[in-house]
Amino acid sequence: xxxxxxxxxxTALLLTGCHAPQLPTPATEQAQxxxxxxxxxxxxxxxxxPPPSKNRYMAIRTFESWQNPALxxxxxxxxxxxxxxxxxxSSYGAGGLLRPENARRQELNISLDKLADxxxxxxxxxxxxxxxxxxEEAHKTPKNxxxxxxxxxxxxxxxxxxxGIIVYDPTExxxx
Numbered sequence: 115x116x117x118x119x120x121x122x123x124x125t126a127l128l129l130t131g132c133h134a135p136q137l138p139t140p141a142t143e144q145a146q147x148x149x150x151x152x153x154x155x156x157x158x159x160x161x162x163x164p165p166p167s168k169n170r171y172m173a174i175r176t177f178e179s180w181q182n183p184a185l186x187x188x189x190x191x192x193x194x195x196x197x198x199x200x201x202x203x204s205s206y207g208a209g210g211l212l213r214p215e216n217a218r219r220q221e222l223n224i225s226l227d228k229l230a231d232x233x234x235x236x237x238x239x240x241x242x243x244x245x246x247x248x249x250e251e252a253h254k255t256p257k258n259x260x261x262x263x264x265x266x267x268x269x270x271x272x273x274x275x276x277x278g279i280i281v282y283d284p285t286e287x288x289x290x
Contacts, residue, residue: 156234157278166244166280174284177248183236184248187267189259193252194232196220199239226266229273246280 174180186193198218224232233247249270255263271281 153230153276156230159234160245160277160279163238163241163245166246171243171246171282171284177250177284180248180284182241182243182246182248183233184250185270186250186252187263187270188252189255189262189266191223191225192229192266192270194222194224196222196236196240198237199242226269226273229270230277233274233277233279244280245278246282247274248284249274249281250283250285 171182177184181197183197184195186195196219198220200218222232249267251263251267274281
């Protein structure tokens with residue numbers, strides 16, 4: 115009888131799928147701890163930037179006049195625009211031929227998973243309005259890519275909020 119029971123039990127186990135509970139391995143626990151430590155370090159670094167000043171940034175309605183970092187969310191990447199602070203504190207010649215604003219403007223294309231690293235690397239002097247960043251969806255996005263752009267937008271906003279950064283859309287005057 116035990117000879118008949120053993121094959122039946124083996125068949126039942128194979129059909130139902132015997133799964134042992136997955137216990138976290140030390141390697142995955144260490145990776146999670148490293149990830150939390152990195153996120154804490156990034157938040158601490160960004161905490162050095164003062165909180166946003168609403169009276170300075172809420173009046174701005176165009177991306178052209180925006181001086182803080184700005185993001186354009188695209189289907190496969192994010193464009194990060196940063197306007198570095200003028201190294202010359204004098205107002206003489208500011209924006210002129212010898213000190214053009216566009217010479218201080220930086221544009222970087224980054225992947226969504228590198229957003230936190232890129233934002234953390236922006237110098238503190240490039241945040242004149244405080245810890246607030248402008249965000250927009252890419253213009254002229256093909257219809258079939260709009261859901262991807264919106265999903266990337268939601269992920270970017272969640273990541274920025276996790277870092278303690280306020281997200282603002284100057285064209286609509288909305289906080290996100």
